[in-house]
Amino acid sequence: MSLEARNITKTFNGFQALKGVSLTVERGEFMALLGPSGSGKTTLLRIMAGLDTQDGGEIRFDEADVSGIALRERKVGFVFQHYALFRHMTVSENVAFGLKVRPAQSRPNATEIKRRVDELLHLVQLEHMGQRFPSQLSGGQRQRVALARALAIEPSVLLLDEPFGALDAKVRKELRRWLRRLHDEMHLTSVFVTHDQEEALELADRVAVMSEGKIEQVGTPDDVYHRPETAFVYEFMGNVNRFDCRIQDGQARVGPLVVAAPEFPSARDLPGLAYVRPHDITLRAPDEPGLPAIIRHVFTAGPGIRVELQRRDTKTQIEADLTHDASRQLLLTPGTEVSLTFSGARVFAAG
Amino acid sequence: MNAETSFAMPTDIQPESKVAAPRPVNTGTADPAWAKLLLIGAALAFMALMLVLPLVAVFVEALRDGIGKYLSAVSNREAWSAIRLTLIVAGIAVPLNLVFGLCAAWSIAKFEFRGKSLLITFIDLPFSVSPVISGLIYVLLYGAHGWFGPTLAAMGIKVIFTVAGLVLATIFVTFPFVARELIPLMQEQGTEEEEAAVSLGANGFQTFFRVTLPNVAWGLLYGVLLCNARAMGEFGAVSVVSGHIRGQTNTMPLHVEILYNEYDFVGAFAVASLLALLALVTLVGKSILEWRMGQRLSRGH
Numbered sequence: 249m250s251l252e253a254r255n256i257t258k259t260f261n262g263f264q265a266l267k268g269v270s271l272t273v274e275r276g277e278f279m280a281l282l283g284p285s286g287s288g289k290t291t292l293l294r295i296m297a298g299l300d301t302q303d304g305g306e307i308r309f310d311e312a313d314v315s316g317i318a319l320r321e322r323k324v325g326f327v328f329q330h331y332a333l334f335r336h337m338t339v340s341e342n343v344a345f346g347l348k349v350r351p352a353q354s355r356p357n358a359t360e361i362k363r364r365v366d367e368l369l370h371l372v373q374l375e376h377m378g379q380r381f382p383s384q385l386s387g388g389q390r391q392r393v394a395l396a397r398a399l400a401i402e403p404s405v406l407l408l409d410e411p412f413g414a415l416d417a418k419v420r421k422e423l424r425r426w427l428r429r430l431h432d433e434m435h436l437t438s439v440f441v442t443h444d445q446e447e448a449l450e451l452a453d454r455v456a457v458m459s460e461g462k463i464e465q466v467g468t469p470d471d472v473y474h475r476p477e478t479a480f481v482y483e484f485m486g487n488v489n490r491f492d493c494r495i496q497d498g499q500a501r502v503g504p505l506v507v508a509a510p511e512f513p514s515a516r517d518l519p520g521l522a523y524v525r526p527h528d529i530t531l532r533a534p535d536e537p538g539l540p541a542i543i544r545h546v547f548t549a550g551p552g553i554r555v556e557l558q559r560r561d562t563k564t565q566i567e568a569d570l571t572h573d574a575s576r577q578l579l580l581t582p583g584t585e586v587s588l589t590f591s592g593a594r595v596f597a598a599g
Numbered sequence: 600m601n602a603e604t605s606f607a608m609p610t611d612i613q614p615e616s617k618v619a620a621p622r623p624v625n626t627g628t629a630d631p632a633w634a635k636l637l638l639i640g641a642a643l644a645f646m647a648l649m650l651v652l653p654l655v656a657v658f659v660e661a662l663r664d665g666i667g668k669y670l671s672a673v674s675n676r677e678a679w680s681a682i683r684l685t686l687i688v689a690g691i692a693v694p695l696n697l698v699f700g701l702c703a704a705w706s707i708a709k710f711e712f713r714g715k716s717l718l719i720t721f722i723d724l725p726f727s728v729s730p731v732i733s734g735l736i737y738v739l740l741y742g743a744h745g746w747f748g749p750t751l752a753a754m755g756i757k758v759i760f761t762v763a764g765l766v767l768a769t770i771f772v773t774f775p776f777v778a779r780e781l782i783p784l785m786q787e788q789g790t791e792e793e794e795a796a797v798s799l800g801a802n803g804f805q806t807f808f809r810v811t812l813p814n815v816a817w818g819l820l821y822g823v824l825l826c827n828a829r830a831m832g833e834f835g836a837v838s839v840v841s842g843h844i845r846g847q848t849n850t851m852p853l854h855v856e857i858l859y860n861e862y863d864f865v866g867a868f869a870v871a872s873l874l875a876l877l878a879l880v881t882l883v884g885k886s887i888l889e890w891r892m893g894q895r896l897s898r899g900h
Contacts, residue, residue, distance in 0.1 A: 332791035346799035
């Protein structure tokens, strides 16, 4: 089932959480709502589910407006951030809940319910945990129970609120790969909320980046990472160095460096900001042309080398990521003078 | 000119302070042994003198003239009538307060609305008002010369000096117990489980009886237990509205007072011993429930 939000607005006690958000999730797609806290992503997800009601706009499931349809009628699988498992029920009872509360005429019989529960527990790899209580499970296991419980009602869409937020780093990684596989097998239209760029990029077919109640950009992980449309997206999608610059005739000047700014072909001395990712910075010998800087710190731990530099002219901090290979050709000691060039930069108008 | 870098904190690195180190014993702040003994001794002596001794005295006095006297004192017609009336009053007031308390706690914990803090304050009113005043309020409202008394009397309904008055006064006095017990519990649990239930297709009844109620069951029982103890033991408010008609509007605490005033000490203490037994049963039940709730809490977190 496809899912569409049209011009959704929502205000909480005078705070405008959503300022006219429109978004289409295609059938079978895995969509991430990515944004910092307060960007409205969870509010949008809850409105899609029917847990909250929008002030304006509509939610459509397969072209049909569901705005007037109550949460319990929408058949939405919702996975809560803190799982919201029924604490007094066993794992099996939790999973069976959605089937047991059906009206008598559509309720499967006890054997059928048991079969379905076993099937779902097998799917989430918790076959032997059926008789446990939620409090006896680890975070990752609880998350999987919550998922099995949501899937039991055969939902038309699956909505997940920060599904990995409460888990530790290692479990989080494993679980998100597993969830991606599960999604690919089930072909369920899914939307999940996250504030973690890496998670969104790794998991989703498309990512909607949100900020202050608006969608900044919707696109494939490749799009939003490599071709950010706004300064916000550029900053949010990874570490970035920001340089004040002046834009003139499709070029921006950062100190002595000239950076292409094709978006501003006819600008006349326009104040701008040039964004440069740490891995797009190249260190050269001080006599070569470039932006003069001094090495302050070198961190060699990890897959690459991170160098903290200070600009000679403005004394501001710059971070650069080098590969171990590239660093072998340079003498990286604090205090060394270098010249910086950018292999990639993106210029936005300031303000 | 301005250059800025932002790097996300690695999430898998725990702050150093999280690592539990054995805490060195700080002898500088430890109390000397004599102070500890003195404080514990004082607390125990106070307990024995003020709480245990009177309790023991009740049973000693009740059994002073032998078990036969005791049994006849608690099984005569008037005593039986007082016991029966106490059970009836508690039997009506406690279930009603269970429902009222649950409603109040539910609305306070699960909804946001104007006047919520006012409602919370009003729930505590019966605790902060002297029980005698509570009784007098009802006389003022429903008495022969009260606000509603004459109207109700014209309709043939009498409240003051009847069981209805006793029940009303008892409900008023015991109202906070259930609500007070449930509000923090329900607030802590939040509304996520209910939301989950509804998203899975449960209707309001199913959500309440399958999710909300089981989650607060132990707290509810605890509140009911305390509510019941107070309902059966209440003296002040009940005394004002009762009229002390023997065999008709005398509850156990009132009966104790009458017997005592008539110098029937064995009778008074015999009936009092029943109330004391109720207190002991309540305490045991309370401890069991506290233990159960503690277990659930430690499992839940």
